[in-house]
Amino acid sequence: MFFRQFTHREKLILGGMVVVLLAVMYVLLVHHPIEERYLELEASRADAELALADTQAKAYRYNSMQAELEEIFSMDEDEITVMPPYDNLNTLLTLFNGIFIGSQPQFSYAPPEIHGNVAVRTIRISYTASSYEQARSILEQLTGTGYRCLVTSLSISPRDGDITRGPVSVEVAINFYELVKNTDSGAA
Secondary structure (H helix, E strand, O other), rough: OOOOOOOOOHHHHHHHHHHHHHHHHHHHHHHHHHHHHHHHHHHHHHHHHHHHHHHHHHHHHHHHHHHHHHHHHOOOOHOOOOOEHHHHHHHHHHHHHHHOOOOOOOOEEOOEEEOOOOEEEEEEEEEEEEEEEHHHHHOOOOOOOOEEEEEEEEEEEEOOOOOOOOOOEEEEEEEEEEEEOOOOOOEE
16 A cells, blocks of 8 residues: 555645645745845844944044144144133233223123033123224234133224224124033032
8 A cells, every 4th residue: 555656646746745845945944044144144234334434433533633633732832722720700801901001991791601611701892993903913912812712703893984094993702711620529
């Protein structure tokens, strides 16, 4: 009974079953694991590309900072500004008195804004200069105090209609930056 000859139809059915069984085994044992491994490799490639982009961005920032530091270290000593300790107003006013000798400037002060460990003190100054050149010289002295500052607004207008001749009125707002010491020691 087990050794009988199969008919042509039975041989076709058995052959078809063997082909289907081989196809199923191929899909389960070869194709599916390869497909999963391919998807894993694609995901790891995407992660590697993100890591590479992040590393390149860090390298660019590092090189930029390195170039900036080299530029700072190559500066003359009188070009480098410092950030004084907080509440440097009296020192600034003493410097301003030396700059505005013989003038009557008007000052207005905004309360300092503290951002982290940096205080920003805005000082608005209005003054009259005998010429545009003198006004420019005073502005250069104001920003050349050696303290870190930034001119945030500037207005120069002629008193007699021509800015190149005669007196000019100047209104300037300058932010001076000061270093706030961290008083939070972590102790209660």
